[in-house]
Amino acid sequence: MTKETERIALFLDTATKNLAVEILKGRQYYRVDLGDPKKSLERTHLAIDMALSALQITLKDVQACYCLLGPGSNTGIRLGLTIPRTLYAFDPKLSLYGLGTLELMLLEEEGTLAALSDRNGNLFVGERKDGKVEERKVSKEDFHALEDRIYVVESQDEKAIEGLLGKDLRKVDVLSLMVKHAESFRDYSANEKAFLPHYAFAI
Secondary structure (H helix, E strand, C coil): CCCCCCCEEEEEECCCCCCEEEEEECCEEEEEECCCHHHHHHHHHHHHHHHHHHCCCCHHHCCEEEEECCCCCHHHHHHHHHHHHHHHHHCCCCEEEEECHHHHHCCCCCCCEEEEECCCCCEEEEEEECCEEEEEEECHHHHHHCCCCEEEEECCCHHHHHHCCCCEEEEECHHHHHHHCHHHCEECCCCHHHCCCHHHHHC
């Protein structure tokens, strides 16, 4: 058993290009980057096992899970949400936390836009207005019309970086942002059925 003060949390970034998992155990942490996105999803469970082993704990010790709700890779988001929901089914005391990908990327700097590419190279663009994040999809043929603003992009998102060539970019590590801004995530523990990807509400 772990000490009461050693809260154990699992962070899953399976929505962006730089897929990674991290487990925090009190002040200790262990991160595993999953590498090539085309192969990384199948390695997610192995990465979690590796982090658990490194911290000498088991899945039963995990008290909270943090996931991105999208936009991003639909397959990745589904996987990222399935893992904590499965754990929750066995342990309803587990806390479930979620936040939109673009909303997270906009937490660091006021007045910026956040951009994330899809598999076809189009962009999801987010902007905070009146306390809420508005999202829109911009096709490649419309990139020329994008505003000259500061854009926050994921550091490994080559399609977004290429599409925003000439713009002022702030490259970020999304998993690091998740850990840093864990308090900004919404608690879905009492409403597990609403712990869903953003695209589910667009159907």
